[in-house]
Amino acid sequence: xxxxxxxxxxxxxxTAETLGQGLLSQFPAIEFERRTFRYVDSVDKARFxxxxxxxxxxxxxxxxxxxxxxxxxxxxxxxxxxVMLVDxxxxxxxxxxxxxxxxxxxxxxxxxxxxxxxxxxxxxxxxNYTIGHDDGLNTRHYDxxxxxxxxxxxxxxxxxxxxxxxxxxxxxxxxxxxEDDLMNGDLPRSxxxxxxxxxxxxxxxxRLTQIRSERMSDSRYASLRQCQAEVENAEALFRKYAITxxxxxxxxxxEIATTLIDRLHLD
Amino acid sequence: xxxxxxxxxxxxxxTAETLGQGLLSQFPAIEFERRTFRYVDSVDKARFxxxxxxxxxxxxxxxxxxxxxxxxxxxxxxxxxxVMLVDxxxxxxxxxxxxxxxxxxxxxxxxxxxxxxxxxxxxxxxxNYTIGHDDGLNTRHYDxxxxxxxxxxxxxxxxxxxxxxxxxxxxxxxxxxxEDDLMNGDLPRSxxxxxxxxxxxxxxxxRLTQIRSERMSDSRYASLRQCQAEVENAEALFRKYAITxxxxxxxxxxEIATTLIDRLHLD
Numbered sequence: 001x002x003x004x005x006x007x008x009x010x011x012x013x014x015t016a017e018t019l020g021q022g023l024l025s026q027f028p029a030i031e032f033e034r035r036t037f038r039y040v041d042s043v044d045k046a047r048f049x050x051x052x053x054x055x056x057x058x059x060x061x062x063x064x065x066x067x068x069x070x071x072x073x074x075x076x077x078x079x080x081x082x083v084m085l086v087d088x089x090x091x092x093x094x095x096x097x098x099x100x101x102x103x104x105x106x107x108x109x110x111x112x113x114x115x116x117x118x119x120x121x122x123x124x125x126x127x128n129y130t131i132g133h134d135d136g137l138n139t140r141h142y143d144x145x146x147x148x149x150x151x152x153x154x155x156x157x158x159x160x161x162x163x164x165x166x167x168x169x170x171x172x173x174x175x176x177x178x179e180d181d182l183m184n185g186d187l188p189r190s191x192x193x194x195x196x197x198x199x200x201x202x203x204x205x206x207r208l209t210q211i212r213s214e215r216m217s218d219s220r221y222a223s224l225r226q227c228q229a230e231v232e233n234a235e236a237l238f239r240k241y242a243i244t245x246x247x248x249x250x251x252x253x254x255e256i257a258t259t260l261i262d263r264l265h266l267d
Numbered sequence: 268x269x270x271x272x273x274x275x276x277x278x279x280x281x282t283a284e285t286l287g288q289g290l291l292s293q294f295p296a297i298e299f300e301r302r303t304f305r306y307v308d309s310v311d312k313a314r315f316x317x318x319x320x321x322x323x324x325x326x327x328x329x330x331x332x333x334x335x336x337x338x339x340x341x342x343x344x345x346x347x348x349x350v351m352l353v354d355x356x357x358x359x360x361x362x363x364x365x366x367x368x369x370x371x372x373x374x375x376x377x378x379x380x381x382x383x384x385x386x387x388x389x390x391x392x393x394x395n396y397t398i399g400h401d402d403g404l405n406t407r408h409y410d411x412x413x414x415x416x417x418x419x420x421x422x423x424x425x426x427x428x429x430x431x432x433x434x435x436x437x438x439x440x441x442x443x444x445x446e447d448d449l450m451n452g453d454l455p456r457s458x459x460x461x462x463x464x465x466x467x468x469x470x471x472x473x474r475l476t477q478i479r480s481e482r483m484s485d486s487r488y489a490s491l492r493q494c495q496a497e498v499e500n501a502e503a504l505f506r507k508y509a510i511t512x513x514x515x516x517x518x519x520x521x522e523i524a525t526t527l528i529d530r531l532h533l534d
Contacts, residue, residue: 003367012525015289018282022335023359026371038525062366068289084366092290092353099329099351100270104293121481123520127426131398159394162429166520214388253390253433258279258305 004063005032006053008078010070013038019088020066040069046077054082071106118169126165126172133173134158139190142173147264148194149174150243151201152230154211159253160201160260167257170266182233187241199260200238200245205231207249271330272299273320275345277337280305286355287333307336313344321349338373389436397432400440401425406457409440414531415461416441417510418468419497421478426520427468427527434524437533449500454508466527467505467512472498474516
Protein backbone atom coordinates (compact mmCIF):
# COMPACT_ATOMS: atom_id res chain seq x y z
CA UNK A 1 0.00 0.00 0.00
CA UNK A 2 1.30 3.43 -0.91
CA UNK A 3 1.49 6.15 1.64
CA UNK A 4 0.80 9.76 0.65
CA UNK A 5 3.53 12.29 1.43
CA UNK A 6 3.34 16.02 0.69
CA UNK A 7 6.04 18.67 0.72
CA UNK A 8 4.55 22.07 1.48
CA UNK A 9 6.32 25.40 1.39
CA UNK A 10 5.61 29.12 1.22
CA UNK A 11 8.51 29.39 -1.21
CA UNK A 12 10.21 27.06 -3.68
CA UNK A 13 9.68 23.81 -1.77
CA UNK A 14 13.29 22.83 -2.36
CA THR A 15 14.18 22.52 1.33
CA ALA A 16 10.95 20.68 2.17
CA GLU A 17 11.60 18.24 -0.68
CA THR A 18 15.25 17.67 0.17
CA LEU A 19 14.94 17.22 3.92
CA GLY A 20 11.55 15.51 3.63
CA GLN A 21 12.83 13.04 1.06
CA GLY A 22 15.87 12.40 3.25
CA LEU A 23 13.58 11.49 6.13
CA LEU A 24 11.32 9.29 3.99
CA SER A 25 14.33 7.44 2.57
CA GLN A 26 14.96 6.18 6.11
CA PHE A 27 11.90 3.99 5.60
CA PRO A 28 12.83 2.01 2.48
CA ALA A 29 10.17 -0.64 3.13
CA ILE A 30 7.39 1.87 2.57
CA GLU A 31 6.42 3.19 -0.83
CA PHE A 32 5.53 6.87 -0.75
CA GLU A 33 3.51 8.78 -3.29
CA ARG A 34 5.00 12.27 -3.19
CA ARG A 35 3.76 15.64 -4.28
CA THR A 36 4.96 19.21 -3.73
CA PHE A 37 2.84 22.29 -3.14
CA ARG A 38 4.89 25.47 -3.57
CA TYR A 39 4.18 29.12 -2.81
CA VAL A 40 1.49 28.31 -0.26
CA ASP A 41 1.35 31.86 1.03
CA SER A 42 -2.21 32.33 2.29
CA VAL A 43 -4.63 30.63 4.65
CA ASP A 44 -7.06 30.19 1.75
CA LYS A 45 -4.52 28.31 -0.36
CA ALA A 46 -3.66 26.17 2.64
CA ARG A 47 -7.33 25.29 3.24
CA PHE A 48 -7.79 24.38 -0.40
CA UNK A 49 -4.79 22.05 -0.24
CA UNK A 50 -5.84 20.40 3.01
CA UNK A 51 -9.23 19.66 1.50
CA UNK A 52 -7.61 18.14 -1.55
CA UNK A 53 -5.20 16.06 0.53
CA UNK A 54 -7.99 14.74 2.73
CA UNK A 55 -10.19 13.90 -0.24
CA UNK A 56 -7.35 11.81 -1.69
CA UNK A 57 -6.37 10.20 1.60
CA UNK A 58 -6.19 6.43 1.31
CA UNK A 59 -7.36 4.08 4.03
CA UNK A 60 -3.82 2.91 4.80
CA UNK A 61 -2.87 5.73 7.13
CA UNK A 62 -2.79 9.48 7.58
CA UNK A 63 -1.15 11.50 4.82
CA UNK A 64 2.23 12.88 5.88
CA UNK A 65 2.63 16.61 5.39
CA UNK A 66 6.21 17.86 5.56
CA UNK A 67 6.17 21.60 5.90
CA UNK A 68 8.67 24.43 5.89
CA UNK A 69 5.87 27.00 6.30
CA UNK A 70 6.98 29.97 8.34
CA UNK A 71 3.77 31.79 9.21
CA UNK A 72 1.95 30.23 12.16
CA UNK A 73 -1.49 30.96 10.80
CA UNK A 74 -0.89 29.15 7.52
CA UNK A 75 0.89 26.24 9.17
CA UNK A 76 -1.93 25.80 11.65
CA UNK A 77 -4.27 24.85 8.80
CA UNK A 78 -2.26 21.64 8.37
CA UNK A 79 -2.42 20.88 12.07
CA UNK A 80 -5.41 18.62 11.45
CA UNK A 81 -6.17 15.33 13.25
CA UNK A 82 -6.41 13.42 9.96
CA VAL A 83 -2.96 14.60 8.85
CA MET A 84 0.48 13.87 10.27
CA LEU A 85 2.20 17.25 10.24
CA VAL A 86 6.00 17.10 10.18
CA ASP A 87 6.86 20.70 10.95
CA UNK A 88 10.40 21.00 9.62
CA UNK A 89 10.68 24.67 10.49
CA UNK A 90 8.43 25.67 13.37
CA UNK A 91 9.68 23.00 15.73
CA UNK A 92 13.03 24.75 16.03
CA UNK A 93 11.85 28.33 16.38
CA UNK A 94 10.84 28.08 20.05
CA UNK A 95 14.13 26.57 21.24
CA UNK A 96 16.10 29.11 19.16
CA UNK A 97 14.09 32.02 20.57
CA UNK A 98 14.92 30.79 24.05
CA UNK A 99 18.61 30.20 23.31
CA UNK A 100 19.01 33.55 21.59
CA UNK A 101 16.73 35.35 24.01
CA UNK A 102 15.07 37.08 21.04
CA UNK A 103 11.67 36.85 19.40
CA UNK A 104 11.74 35.56 15.82
CA UNK A 105 10.43 37.69 12.99
CA UNK A 106 8.08 35.00 11.63
CA UNK A 107 8.57 36.45 8.21
CA UNK A 108 8.87 34.72 4.90
CA UNK A 109 11.95 36.06 3.24
CA UNK A 110 14.79 35.30 0.95
CA UNK A 111 16.31 32.60 3.03
CA UNK A 112 18.80 31.10 0.63
CA UNK A 113 21.75 31.27 2.92
CA UNK A 114 24.58 29.80 0.98
CA UNK A 115 23.63 31.34 -2.33
CA UNK A 116 22.97 34.77 -0.90
CA UNK A 117 26.59 34.95 0.16
CA UNK A 118 27.57 35.10 -3.47
CA UNK A 119 26.40 38.13 -5.41
CA UNK A 120 24.18 37.75 -8.43
CA UNK A 121 26.85 39.39 -10.60
CA UNK A 122 29.49 36.90 -9.43
CA UNK A 123 27.24 33.98 -10.21
CA UNK A 124 26.38 35.31 -13.67
CA UNK A 125 30.05 35.93 -14.42
CA UNK A 126 30.92 32.42 -13.29
CA UNK A 127 28.12 30.89 -15.37
CA ASN A 128 29.19 32.78 -18.48
CA TYR A 129 32.81 31.81 -17.94
CA THR A 130 31.87 28.18 -17.39
CA ILE A 131 29.63 27.94 -20.47
CA GLY A 132 32.36 29.59 -22.55
CA HIS A 133 35.01 27.17 -21.27
CA ASP A 134 33.04 23.95 -21.33
CA ASP A 135 34.46 20.88 -23.04
CA GLY A 136 37.87 22.30 -23.89
CA LEU A 137 36.69 25.58 -25.41
CA ASN A 138 38.89 28.69 -25.17
CA THR A 139 41.85 27.11 -23.49
CA ARG A 140 43.73 30.40 -23.78
CA HIS A 141 41.69 31.95 -20.97
CA TYR A 142 42.55 29.41 -18.31
CA ASP A 143 44.33 32.10 -16.32
CA UNK A 144 40.87 33.33 -15.29
CA UNK A 145 39.63 29.90 -14.10
CA UNK A 146 39.32 29.09 -10.41
CA UNK A 147 39.44 25.36 -11.22
CA UNK A 148 39.95 23.29 -14.36
CA UNK A 149 38.28 19.88 -14.30
CA UNK A 150 39.88 17.16 -16.38
CA UNK A 151 38.61 13.68 -17.17
CA UNK A 152 37.46 11.40 -19.93
CA UNK A 153 34.29 12.10 -21.88
CA UNK A 154 31.14 11.60 -19.73
CA UNK A 155 32.88 11.58 -16.40
CA UNK A 156 30.60 14.37 -15.11
CA UNK A 157 32.69 17.45 -15.85
CA UNK A 158 29.98 19.64 -17.42
CA UNK A 159 27.22 19.31 -14.80
CA UNK A 160 29.74 19.65 -11.98
CA UNK A 161 31.23 22.80 -13.56
CA UNK A 162 27.82 24.40 -14.00
CA UNK A 163 26.65 23.50 -10.52
CA UNK A 164 29.74 25.08 -8.96
CA UNK A 165 29.31 28.22 -11.06
CA UNK A 166 25.60 28.60 -10.35
CA UNK A 167 25.56 27.80 -6.67
CA UNK A 168 28.92 29.11 -5.56
CA UNK A 169 30.00 31.62 -8.20
CA UNK A 170 33.17 29.64 -8.95
CA UNK A 171 34.65 29.90 -12.46
CA UNK A 172 35.17 26.34 -13.62
CA UNK A 173 36.67 25.36 -16.95
CA UNK A 174 36.61 21.76 -18.04
CA UNK A 175 38.83 19.89 -20.44
CA UNK A 176 38.05 16.46 -21.86
CA UNK A 177 40.98 14.08 -22.09
CA UNK A 178 40.70 12.75 -25.63
CA GLU A 179 42.07 9.49 -26.92
CA ASP A 180 44.98 11.39 -28.47
CA ASP A 181 45.82 13.07 -25.18
CA LEU A 182 45.64 9.73 -23.41
CA MET A 183 47.71 7.75 -25.92
CA ASN A 184 50.37 10.39 -25.77
CA GLY A 185 50.67 10.09 -21.99
CA ASP A 186 51.68 13.72 -21.53
CA LEU A 187 49.61 16.50 -20.10
CA PRO A 188 48.02 18.46 -23.00
CA ARG A 189 50.02 21.58 -23.75
CA SER A 190 47.17 23.97 -22.92
CA UNK A 191 46.99 22.58 -19.38
CA UNK A 192 50.67 22.59 -18.57
CA UNK A 193 50.88 26.11 -17.18
CA UNK A 194 47.87 25.55 -14.95
CA UNK A 195 48.75 22.41 -13.07
CA UNK A 196 47.83 23.96 -9.73
CA UNK A 197 44.25 24.50 -10.93
CA UNK A 198 43.68 21.00 -12.26
CA UNK A 199 41.33 18.54 -10.62
CA UNK A 200 40.70 15.10 -12.07
CA UNK A 201 37.43 13.17 -12.19
CA UNK A 202 37.74 9.42 -12.46
CA UNK A 203 34.97 6.86 -12.81
CA UNK A 204 34.58 3.08 -12.85
CA UNK A 205 34.76 1.79 -16.45
CA UNK A 206 31.58 -0.28 -15.89
CA ARG A 207 29.62 2.86 -14.99
CA LEU A 208 31.19 4.83 -17.84
CA THR A 209 30.18 2.25 -20.42
CA GLN A 210 26.63 2.38 -19.04
CA ILE A 211 26.47 6.19 -19.30
CA ARG A 212 27.96 6.24 -22.79
CA SER A 213 25.66 3.45 -23.96
CA GLU A 214 22.57 5.47 -23.07
CA ARG A 215 23.39 7.71 -25.99
CA MET A 216 25.53 5.57 -28.28
CA SER A 217 24.91 1.92 -27.61
CA ASP A 218 27.01 -0.69 -29.43
CA SER A 219 29.63 1.90 -30.34
CA ARG A 220 33.35 1.53 -29.86
CA TYR A 221 33.13 4.73 -27.74
CA ALA A 222 30.75 3.05 -25.30
CA SER A 223 32.44 -0.36 -25.19
CA LEU A 224 33.78 -1.61 -21.88
CA ARG A 225 37.17 -2.25 -23.48
CA GLN A 226 37.44 1.36 -24.64
CA CYS A 227 36.20 2.76 -21.31
CA GLN A 228 38.72 0.61 -19.41
CA ALA A 229 41.61 1.82 -21.55
CA GLU A 230 40.62 5.49 -21.27
CA VAL A 231 40.09 5.40 -17.51
CA GLU A 232 43.36 3.55 -16.98
CA ASN A 233 45.32 6.06 -19.06
CA ALA A 234 43.59 9.01 -17.41
CA GLU A 235 44.49 7.71 -13.96
CA ALA A 236 48.08 7.15 -15.06
CA LEU A 237 48.18 10.77 -16.21
CA PHE A 238 46.75 12.00 -12.89
CA ARG A 239 49.42 10.08 -11.03
CA LYS A 240 52.27 11.12 -13.33
CA TYR A 241 51.48 14.81 -12.86
CA ALA A 242 50.29 14.53 -9.24
CA ILE A 243 46.84 15.85 -10.14
CA THR A 244 44.36 15.51 -7.28
CA UNK A 245 41.49 13.33 -8.41
CA UNK A 246 38.42 11.62 -7.05
CA UNK A 247 36.34 8.65 -8.09
CA UNK A 248 32.89 9.99 -8.90
CA UNK A 249 31.24 6.65 -9.69
CA UNK A 250 28.91 6.72 -6.69
CA UNK A 251 28.59 10.48 -6.38
CA UNK A 252 25.88 12.94 -7.32
CA UNK A 253 26.76 16.24 -8.97
CA UNK A 254 26.14 18.01 -5.65
CA GLU A 255 28.51 15.64 -3.89
CA ILE A 256 31.27 16.08 -6.46
CA ALA A 257 30.91 19.88 -6.27
CA THR A 258 30.98 20.11 -2.48
CA THR A 259 33.86 17.62 -2.26
CA LEU A 260 35.87 19.79 -4.64
CA ILE A 261 35.07 22.88 -2.61
CA ASP A 262 36.29 21.12 0.52
CA ARG A 263 39.44 19.75 -1.11
CA LEU A 264 40.38 22.99 -2.83
CA HIS A 265 39.41 25.20 0.11
CA LEU A 266 37.24 27.28 -2.16
CA ASP A 267 34.75 28.34 0.50
CA UNK B 268 28.49 40.44 19.39
CA UNK B 269 28.61 37.73 16.75
CA UNK B 270 27.10 34.37 17.43
CA UNK B 271 28.76 31.24 16.02
CA UNK B 272 26.56 28.97 13.89
CA UNK B 273 27.69 25.72 12.27
CA UNK B 274 26.01 23.59 9.63
CA UNK B 275 27.06 19.98 9.98
CA UNK B 276 26.26 17.12 7.63
CA UNK B 277 27.38 13.61 6.75
CA UNK B 278 26.91 14.55 3.11
CA UNK B 279 26.96 17.78 1.10
CA UNK B 280 25.66 20.08 3.81
CA UNK B 281 23.25 21.69 1.36
CA THR B 282 20.12 20.87 3.36
CA ALA B 283 21.70 21.87 6.67
CA GLU B 284 22.79 25.17 5.14
CA THR B 285 19.46 25.92 3.49
CA LEU B 286 17.16 25.04 6.37
CA GLY B 287 19.61 26.29 8.97
CA GLN B 288 20.05 29.61 7.22
CA GLY B 289 16.27 29.89 6.90
CA LEU B 290 15.95 29.48 10.66
CA LEU B 291 18.74 31.93 11.44
CA SER B 292 17.20 34.53 9.12
CA GLN B 293 14.22 34.63 11.48
CA PHE B 294 16.54 36.44 13.89
CA PRO B 295 17.65 39.45 11.86
CA ALA B 296 18.82 41.34 14.95
CA ILE B 297 21.58 38.83 15.57
CA GLU B 298 24.72 38.59 13.50
CA PHE B 299 25.82 35.03 12.90
CA GLU B 300 29.25 33.82 11.90
CA ARG B 301 28.53 30.73 9.84
CA ARG B 302 30.61 27.78 8.78
CA THR B 303 29.83 24.43 7.17
CA PHE B 304 31.41 21.07 7.95
CA ARG B 305 30.60 18.52 5.24
CA TYR B 306 31.11 14.76 5.00
CA VAL B 307 31.30 14.32 8.76
CA ASP B 308 31.01 10.55 8.55
CA SER B 309 32.86 9.22 11.58
CA VAL B 310 32.86 9.70 15.34
CA ASP B 311 36.50 10.74 15.15
CA LYS B 312 35.80 13.53 12.70
CA ALA B 313 32.89 14.66 14.84
CA ARG B 314 35.08 14.78 17.97
CA PHE B 315 37.71 16.78 16.13
CA UNK B 316 35.08 19.31 15.02
CA UNK B 317 33.49 19.63 18.46
CA UNK B 318 36.90 20.36 19.93
CA UNK B 319 37.52 23.02 17.31
CA UNK B 320 34.09 24.59 17.83
CA UNK B 321 34.53 24.71 21.59
CA UNK B 322 38.01 26.19 21.31
CA UNK B 323 36.59 29.01 19.16
CA UNK B 324 33.49 29.56 21.28
CA UNK B 325 33.06 33.19 22.22
CA UNK B 326 31.80 34.33 25.57
CA UNK B 327 28.53 35.60 24.14
CA UNK B 328 26.65 32.35 24.14
CA UNK B 329 26.78 28.71 23.15
CA UNK B 330 27.65 27.96 19.53
CA UNK B 331 24.65 26.76 17.54
CA UNK B 332 25.16 23.49 15.69
CA UNK B 333 22.57 22.74 13.03
CA UNK B 334 22.88 19.13 12.03
CA UNK B 335 21.41 16.82 9.43
CA UNK B 336 23.56 13.94 10.70
CA UNK B 337 21.77 10.62 10.35
CA UNK B 338 23.81 8.22 12.46
CA UNK B 339 22.98 8.44 16.16
CA UNK B 340 26.54 7.75 17.29
CA UNK B 341 28.01 10.63 15.29
CA UNK B 342 25.22 13.04 16.17
CA UNK B 343 25.60 12.23 19.86
CA UNK B 344 29.08 13.77 19.80
CA UNK B 345 27.46 17.17 19.27
CA UNK B 346 25.03 16.63 22.11
CA UNK B 347 27.33 18.56 24.42
CA UNK B 348 26.28 20.91 27.22
CA UNK B 349 28.40 23.77 25.82
CA VAL B 350 26.73 23.48 22.39
CA MET B 351 23.16 24.15 21.31
CA LEU B 352 22.36 21.23 19.02
CA VAL B 353 19.58 21.89 16.53
CA ASP B 354 18.92 18.39 15.27
CA UNK B 355 17.23 19.03 11.92
CA UNK B 356 16.94 15.35 11.10
CA UNK B 357 16.82 13.16 14.19
CA UNK B 358 13.97 15.03 15.85
CA UNK B 359 11.53 13.73 13.24
CA UNK B 360 12.64 10.11 13.06
CA UNK B 361 10.92 8.99 16.29
CA UNK B 362 7.50 10.43 15.40
CA UNK B 363 7.77 9.01 11.86
CA UNK B 364 8.70 5.55 13.16
CA UNK B 365 5.63 5.66 15.34
CA UNK B 366 3.31 6.94 12.62
CA UNK B 367 4.59 4.45 10.06
CA UNK B 368 4.93 1.66 12.62
CA UNK B 369 8.34 0.82 11.14
CA UNK B 370 11.92 1.14 12.37
CA UNK B 371 14.05 3.54 10.34
CA UNK B 372 17.19 2.32 8.63
CA UNK B 373 19.47 4.98 10.15
CA UNK B 374 21.57 4.81 7.06
CA UNK B 375 23.30 7.58 5.19
CA UNK B 376 22.30 7.25 1.60
CA UNK B 377 21.64 9.09 -1.58
CA UNK B 378 18.76 11.11 -0.31
CA UNK B 379 18.31 13.65 -3.04
CA UNK B 380 14.64 13.12 -3.52
CA UNK B 381 13.61 15.45 -6.23
CA UNK B 382 16.72 15.11 -8.29
CA UNK B 383 16.78 11.33 -8.09
CA UNK B 384 13.41 11.24 -9.80
CA UNK B 385 15.08 12.50 -12.95
CA UNK B 386 17.63 10.16 -14.49
CA UNK B 387 21.22 11.26 -14.93
CA UNK B 388 20.91 10.81 -18.70
CA UNK B 389 17.85 13.07 -18.82
CA UNK B 390 19.65 15.77 -16.87
CA UNK B 391 22.74 15.59 -19.08
CA UNK B 392 20.62 15.73 -22.22
CA UNK B 393 18.75 18.73 -20.85
CA UNK B 394 22.02 20.50 -19.89
CA ASN B 395 23.53 19.91 -23.30
CA TYR B 396 20.36 21.12 -25.02
CA THR B 397 20.22 24.20 -22.82
CA ILE B 398 23.88 25.15 -23.31
CA GLY B 399 23.48 24.69 -27.05
CA HIS B 400 20.35 26.86 -27.15
CA ASP B 401 21.41 29.63 -24.81
CA ASP B 402 21.10 33.23 -25.89
CA GLY B 403 19.31 32.67 -29.18
CA LEU B 404 21.64 29.95 -30.51
CA ASN B 405 20.28 27.27 -32.85
CA THR B 406 16.76 28.57 -33.16
CA ARG B 407 16.05 25.85 -35.70
CA HIS B 408 15.87 23.18 -32.99
CA TYR B 409 13.12 24.77 -30.92
CA ASP B 410 10.84 21.81 -31.67
CA UNK B 411 12.88 19.88 -29.09
CA UNK B 412 12.55 22.52 -26.33
CA UNK B 413 10.22 22.03 -23.39
CA UNK B 414 10.18 25.78 -22.76
CA UNK B 415 11.61 28.83 -24.51
CA UNK B 416 12.36 31.77 -22.23
CA UNK B 417 12.19 35.22 -23.77
CA UNK B 418 13.18 38.55 -22.29
CA UNK B 419 15.55 41.45 -22.61
CA UNK B 420 19.28 41.04 -22.04
CA UNK B 421 20.11 40.36 -18.34
CA UNK B 422 16.60 39.48 -17.25
CA UNK B 423 17.81 36.15 -15.82
CA UNK B 424 17.18 33.80 -18.74
CA UNK B 425 20.50 31.92 -18.72
CA UNK B 426 20.76 31.00 -15.03
CA UNK B 427 17.07 30.05 -14.93
CA UNK B 428 17.44 27.85 -18.01
CA UNK B 429 20.47 26.05 -16.59
CA UNK B 430 18.88 25.57 -13.18
CA UNK B 431 15.80 23.98 -14.72
CA UNK B 432 17.92 21.70 -16.88
CA UNK B 433 20.22 20.62 -14.07
CA UNK B 434 17.71 20.13 -11.31
CA UNK B 435 14.67 18.98 -13.22
CA UNK B 436 15.96 17.66 -16.57
CA UNK B 437 13.86 20.18 -18.51
CA UNK B 438 15.13 21.32 -21.93
CA UNK B 439 15.05 25.10 -21.85
CA UNK B 440 16.03 27.32 -24.76
CA UNK B 441 16.31 31.06 -24.26
CA UNK B 442 16.03 33.90 -26.71
CA UNK B 443 17.10 37.47 -26.00
CA UNK B 444 14.75 40.17 -27.29
CA UNK B 445 17.14 42.54 -29.04
CA GLU B 446 16.55 46.19 -29.73
CA ASP B 447 15.70 45.33 -33.34
CA ASP B 448 13.10 42.78 -32.24
CA LEU B 449 11.63 45.28 -29.81
CA MET B 450 11.52 48.24 -32.21
CA ASN B 451 9.80 46.09 -34.77
CA GLY B 452 7.04 45.12 -32.33
CA ASP B 453 6.47 41.72 -33.90
CA LEU B 454 7.40 38.37 -32.50
CA PRO B 455 10.75 37.31 -34.04
CA ARG B 456 10.19 34.91 -36.92
CA SER B 457 12.06 32.02 -35.28
CA UNK B 458 9.66 32.10 -32.31
CA UNK B 459 6.41 32.33 -34.22
CA UNK B 460 5.79 28.60 -34.60
CA UNK B 461 6.49 27.97 -30.92
CA UNK B 462 4.18 30.41 -29.20
CA UNK B 463 2.83 27.71 -26.87
CA UNK B 464 6.33 27.13 -25.47
CA UNK B 465 7.17 30.78 -24.82
CA UNK B 466 7.49 32.19 -21.34
CA UNK B 467 8.45 35.80 -20.72
CA UNK B 468 10.69 37.21 -18.00
CA UNK B 469 10.14 40.83 -17.12
CA UNK B 470 12.06 42.97 -14.68
CA UNK B 471 11.87 46.45 -13.18
CA UNK B 472 13.95 48.90 -15.27
CA UNK B 473 15.64 50.21 -12.09
CA ARG B 474 16.90 46.71 -11.24
CA LEU B 475 17.91 46.05 -14.85
CA THR B 476 20.01 49.19 -15.04
CA GLN B 477 21.72 48.12 -11.80
CA ILE B 478 22.54 44.64 -13.15
CA ARG B 479 23.76 45.96 -16.49
CA SER B 480 25.86 48.66 -14.80
CA GLU B 481 27.80 46.05 -12.84
CA ARG B 482 29.43 45.04 -16.09
CA MET B 483 29.10 48.10 -18.34
CA SER B 484 28.61 51.19 -16.27
CA ASP B 485 27.94 54.51 -17.97
CA SER B 486 26.96 52.78 -21.20
CA ARG B 487 23.84 53.45 -23.22
CA TYR B 488 23.04 49.74 -22.74
CA ALA B 489 22.95 50.15 -18.95
CA SER B 490 21.18 53.52 -18.86
CA LEU B 491 17.83 53.76 -17.11
CA ARG B 492 16.29 55.33 -20.21
CA GLN B 493 17.36 52.40 -22.40
CA CYS B 494 16.24 49.82 -19.81
CA GLN B 495 12.85 51.51 -19.47
CA ALA B 496 12.30 51.50 -23.24
CA GLU B 497 13.33 47.85 -23.64
CA VAL B 498 11.22 46.59 -20.74
CA GLU B 499 8.21 48.57 -21.92
CA ASN B 500 8.48 47.20 -25.45
CA ALA B 501 9.05 43.66 -24.21
CA GLU B 502 5.94 43.82 -22.05
CA ALA B 503 3.94 45.19 -24.97
CA LEU B 504 5.12 42.23 -27.02
CA PHE B 505 4.14 39.78 -24.27
CA ARG B 506 0.66 41.30 -24.15
CA LYS B 507 0.23 41.48 -27.93
CA TYR B 508 1.01 37.78 -28.33
CA ALA B 509 -0.56 36.68 -25.03
CA ILE B 510 2.75 35.28 -23.77
CA THR B 511 2.64 34.29 -20.10
CA UNK B 512 5.22 36.32 -18.22
CA UNK B 513 6.34 37.07 -14.71
CA UNK B 514 8.15 39.92 -13.02
CA UNK B 515 11.43 38.47 -11.73
CA UNK B 516 12.72 41.63 -10.03
CA UNK B 517 12.43 40.24 -6.52
CA UNK B 518 12.96 36.58 -7.35
CA UNK B 519 15.92 34.25 -7.00
CA UNK B 520 16.82 31.84 -9.80
CA UNK B 521 15.32 29.00 -7.76
CA GLU B 522 12.09 30.94 -7.36
CA ILE B 523 11.82 31.75 -11.06
CA ALA B 524 12.47 28.10 -11.96
CA THR B 525 9.93 26.63 -9.55
CA THR B 526 7.33 29.25 -10.47
CA LEU B 527 7.71 28.29 -14.13
CA ILE B 528 7.37 24.63 -13.26
CA ASP B 529 4.17 25.37 -11.39
CA ARG B 530 2.75 27.60 -14.11
CA LEU B 531 3.60 25.30 -16.97
CA HIS B 532 2.68 22.12 -15.09
CA LEU B 533 6.06 20.65 -15.88
CA ASP B 534 6.28 18.44 -12.83
